[in-house]
Amino acid sequence: xxxxxxxxxxxxERRWSPRTLLLIAAAHVALIGAVMSARMDLPQxxxxxxxxxxxxxxxxxxxxxPAQGETRAKMPISVDRTRVIVxxxxxxxxxxxxxxxxxxxxxxxxIGPRADPLPTPVPFRVGPRFATPPSDVxxxxxxxxxxxxxxxxxxxxxxxxxxxxxxxxxxxxxxxAAFLAAARRHLIAxxxxxxxxxxxxxxxxxxxxxxxxxxxx
Numbered sequence: 001x002x003x004x005x006x007x008x009x010x011x012x013e014r015r016w017s018p019r020t021l022l023l024i025a026a027a028h029v030a031l032i033g034a035v036m037s038a039r040m041d042l043p044q045x046x047x048x049x050x051x052x053x054x055x056x057x058x059x060x061x062x063x064x065x066p067a068q069g070e071t072r073a074k075m076p077i078s079v080d081r082t083r084v085i086v087x088x089x090x091x092x093x094x095x096x097x098x099x100x101x102x103x104x105x106x107x108x109x110x111i112g113p114r115a116d117p118l119p120t121p122v123p124f125r126v127g128p129r130f131a132t133p134p135s136d137v138x139x140x141x142x143x144x145x146x147x148x149x150x151x152x153x154x155x156x157x158x159x160x161x162x163x164x165x166x167x168x169x170x171x172x173x174x175x176x177a178a179f180l181a182a183a184r185r186h187l188i189a190x191x192x193x194x195x196x197x198x199x200x201x202x203x204x205x206x207x208x209x210x211x212x213x214x215x216x217x
Contacts (some may be wrong), residue, residue, distance in 0.1 A: 086096050128193040128205050139186030142178045142211060152179040156187075163203040164193040166207045172208060179213050 011180075154175050159168035169184040196205035 022068050090091075123198050124200075125203075126197045128164065128196045128207055131164065131194050132191045139211070139213075140182050141215070142182045144178055144191075145176075145210040145213070146215070149215060151215060154179055154183055154211045154213070155208065156183060156211055157206060157208050158187065159204070159206050160193050160195065161204050162195050164195040166191045166193070182213075183211055 150177075155172040156175075157170045157172050158166050159170075161167050166187050169178055169180075169187050193207075196204065197201040
């Protein structure tokens with residue numbers, strides 16, 4: 001065993017230089033400082049710092065204006081308004097119609113006192129208009145009156161139907177029979193009228209004419 005131990009190489013002892021020792025010491029100091037800084041910063045991250053509220057002072061209101069106070073003191077608190085009632089003259093009852101107005105109901109009757117009836121509308125009428133040709137106007141002269149040279153003026157009432165034809169000739173006042181017969185025959189046979197109308201509808205009518213029998217010189 002001694003021979004084996006004598007042949008074994010001895011591990012040389014490591015020697016540290018001063019610079020290496022200085023670097024190692026500086027590394028340890030830096031590591032210790034980093035650990036301490038992390039420990040101090042950890043509570044601040046978990047628990048943030050409290051919020052500090054700084055109160056802002058409110059300025060005091062300006063002192064009241066003495067002049068404005070006097071103006072407000074002079075103004076009344078309430079106004080007493082008195083309602084004025086103006087009497088109106090009453091209408092004269094002498095000229096008032098105190099009769100109640102009847103109410104109309106279907107059928108033409110009324111409720112209440114009977115009022116004056118409404119005026120009946122007057123129908124629009126147009127009389128007969130002469131429409132006989134000029135060649136048929138003059139009736140023939142009676143032969144007996146030509147020989148005696150007698151003349152006559154007849155006032156006649158004519159009855160005209162809804163077609164405009166003369167259906168009757170009657171004297172108004174005295175009339176010679178010969179002249180009346182000659183006039184009646186001719187007027188019924190030849191005279192024509194545009195019939196009278198009432199609201200645009202043709203109706204029978206009557207008219208009065210003056211017919212002269214005169215001899216030419």
